[in-house]
Amino acid sequence: MVDEATKRTLAAIPLLKTRAGPRDKDQWVGRLKEELVSLIKYVENNKKQDNDWFRLESNKEGTRWFGKCWYVHNLLKYEFDVEFDIPVTYPGTAPEIALPELDGKTAKMYRGGKICLTDHFKPLWARNVPKFGIAHAMALGLGPWLAVEIPDLVEKGIIVHKEKTSSE
Amino acid sequence: MANQTASLIEENQQLKAKIQELEDALAKKSAQHRVKITTMSSEVVDSNPYSRLMALKRMGIVKNYEDIRHYTVAIVGVGGVGSVTAEMLTRCGIGKLILFDYDKVELANMNRLFFRPDQSGMSKVEASEATLRDINPDVEFETHNYNITKVDKYDHFVGRIKSGGLQGKPVDLVLSCVDNFEARMAINMACNEINQMWIESGVSENAVSGHIQVVIPGQTSCFACAPPLVVADNIDEKTLKREGVCAASLPTTMGIVAGFLVQNTLKHLLQFGSVTHYLGYNAMKDYFPTMALKPNPHCDDSFCLIRQEEYQQYLAENPPEAESEDPTEDVVHESNEWGITLVDETPESEKKEELDPDLAKGLARAYDMPSVEQVRILVKDSTESQQETEEPVSLEELQSRLKGL
Numbered sequence: 001m002v003d004e005a006t007k008r009t010l011a012a013i014p015l016l017k018t019r020a021g022p023r024d025k026d027q028w029v030g031r032l033k034e035e036l037v038s039l040i041k042y043v044e045n046n047k048k049q050d051n052d053w054f055r056l057e058s059n060k061e062g063t064r065w066f067g068k069c070w071y072v073h074n075l076l077k078y079e080f081d082v083e084f085d086i087p088v089t090y091p092g093t094a095p096e097i098a099l100p101e102l103d104g105k106t107a108k109m110y111r112g113g114k115i116c117l118t119d120h121f122k123p124l125w126a127r128n129v130p131k132f133g134i135a136h137a138m139a140l141g142l143g144p145w146l147a148v149e150i151p152d153l154v155e156k157g158i159i160v161h162k163e164k165t166s167s168e
Numbered sequence: 169m170a171n172q173t174a175s176l177i178e179e180n181q182q183l184k185a186k187i188q189e190l191e192d193a194l195a196k197k198s199a200q201h202r203v204k205i206t207t208m209s210s211e212v213v214d215s216n217p218y219s220r221l222m223a224l225k226r227m228g229i230v231k232n233y234e235d236i237r238h239y240t241v242a243i244v245g246v247g248g249v250g251s252v253t254a255e256m257l258t259r260c261g262i263g264k265l266i267l268f269d270y271d272k273v274e275l276a277n278m279n280r281l282f283f284r285p286d287q288s289g290m291s292k293v294e295a296s297e298a299t300l301r302d303i304n305p306d307v308e309f310e311t312h313n314y315n316i317t318k319v320d321k322y323d324h325f326v327g328r329i330k331s332g333g334l335q336g337k338p339v340d341l342v343l344s345c346v347d348n349f350e351a352r353m354a355i356n357m358a359c360n361e362i363n364q365m366w367i368e369s370g371v372s373e374n375a376v377s378g379h380i381q382v383v384i385p386g387q388t389s390c391f392a393c394a395p396p397l398v399v400a401d402n403i404d405e406k407t408l409k410r411e412g413v414c415a416a417s418l419p420t421t422m423g424i425v426a427g428f429l430v431q432n433t434l435k436h437l438l439q440f441g442s443v444t445h446y447l448g449y450n451a452m453k454d455y456f457p458t459m460a461l462k463p464n465p466h467c468d469d470s471f472c473l474i475r476q477e478e479y480q481q482y483l484a485e486n487p488p489e490a491e492s493e494d495p496t497e498d499v500v501h502e503s504n505e506w507g508i509t510l511v512d513e514t515p516e517s518e519k520k521e522e523l524d525p526d527l528a529k530g531l532a533r534a535y536d537m538p539s540v541e542q543v544r545i546l547v548k549d550s551t552e553s554q555q556e557t558e559e560p561v562s563l564e565e566l567q568s569r570l571k572g573l
């Protein structure tokens with residue numbers, strides 16, 4: 001199940017209320033604003049707790065998202081590009097977060113570098129439509145995935161630390 | 169000098185012979201491509217690819233087998249299940265196939281049927297079309313190499329379902345052979361909106377169970393009416409090792425599910441036998457649960473509700489003939505006369521308003537959903553607690569604030 005730390009993190013992320021997807025024109029703008037408010041708050045919370053771990057931005061329409069995420073393991077920082085599209089069925093279904101550069105490097109991924117989510121993620125998302133947004137998908141999906149997979153990939157030598165990364 | 173000339177002449181002759189050999193092989197190969205056949209014949213000769221199918225008519229199983237040439241089927245997802253489905257329908261002589269997939273053929277797919285190692289790197293739809301056209305040139309093909317859940321592709325997808333059939337008609341049936349929830353929901357959304365019948369199919373991530381589910385908008389449960397059904401596979405979650413893998417797959421389970429899917433497609437299009445709303449497959453026990461599924465009057469999909477209303481209206485104007493008390497049960501396909509099904513025999517006492525009808529033995533929902541009452545309370549709570557975030561900030565301002573963090 002979801003651990004206590006994740007529960008606390010989730011509780012601090014503002015919930016959303018507009019049930020609208022990218023095909024809903026005006027209502028989508030409202031939803032997008034809620035997404036942004038929620039994401040800004042989440043990143044600010046992370047910074048405050050010295051657990052800053054991703055940056056995201058989107059195209060003008062808010063349908064395509066991209067940015068960076070990173071994970072610190074043994075004092076070394078491993079950074080990856082992150083990207084996803086908002087599906088036409090959003091927010092009924094969660095976005096499928098992808099780390100394209102890790103595609104093919106781990107079995108815990110679907111084609112295109114989409115991360116494999118736990119059995120708990122989808123039910124949790126479904127029960128919280130439309131209250132969960134992108135920030136929740138990051139906290140519940142990508143965060144725990146990195147925490148499990150990156151140390152494993154490093155141990156196996158599949159990913160190596162790059163000398164200097166651009167952010168920070 | 170003479171010696172050298174002699175050896176050159178010899179080499180020249182050898183090369184000529186080799187060229188002739190290759191040309192012969194090539195000519196033989198292209199002669200194997202059969203020509204198009206204008207009308208399906210039931211003549212039993214070894215050159216007629218349809219003789220055994222047309223025999224279904226002679227045996228009284230199907231009234232008008234050749235009608236299959238008037239039908240168009242759209243297949244979304246041409247992977248382990250979809251490619252085999254496409255091959256079966258091609259061999260059956262379907263009129264037209266429209267294929268959707270955004271993936272490429274990989275060596276990692278070779279534990280499944282249909283694709284060959286030499287097709288690695290080709291798009292799945294392109295590789296499929298090449299093989300299928302070779303198998304049966306009478307079938308018309310249309311392929312689309314994109315992800316239907318993307319905002320900029322979805323409308324095109326819906327358009328092809330609406331008018332991609334023969335002579336610009338709507339397709340006759342959509343088959344979902346995708347491997348993820350998002351794509352299933354996108355197909356469901358599209359089909360509810362344009363009132364299109366479709367059949368969902370799936371194989372579990374542990375490869376030992378599968379199912380097909382018929383969705384007739386307004387008449388049967390849509391994919392958003394309730395959490396997905398899962399076939400109980402009698403595997404203890406604790407002994408199931410998920411470490412290090414997302415999904416397993418077997419050509420057997422996929423082939424069986426494709427077989428179910430095409431069998432019911434043929435039964436529906438050519439009107440023989442009966443089509444069950446849900447057919448599950450538990451490979452561990454060789455168990456096949458079946459059941460009818462009613463739509464949820466509280467479905468989240470607004471078009472599902474509209475279709476339900478239309479269907480109730482239709483029933484009021486065209487009351488079903490006697491017997492079937494319950495209008496949602498197999499009106500189109502008459503009664504279910506098989507003795508072996510476990511179709512829900514819901515007692516009258518349970519006809520109350522409920523989110524989930526009694527499930528057949530061996531079936532469960534993937535997860536529970538809060539009741540309608542609970543949802544109302546939750547929504548109220550969140551609207552109250554959210555008031556503070558309601559500040560008059562523009563979208564652009566918020567976007568640049570996020571970017572500037």
Ligand SMILES: [Zn+2]
Pocket residue numbers: 389390391392393394463464467468469472473
């Ligand atoms: Zn529905």
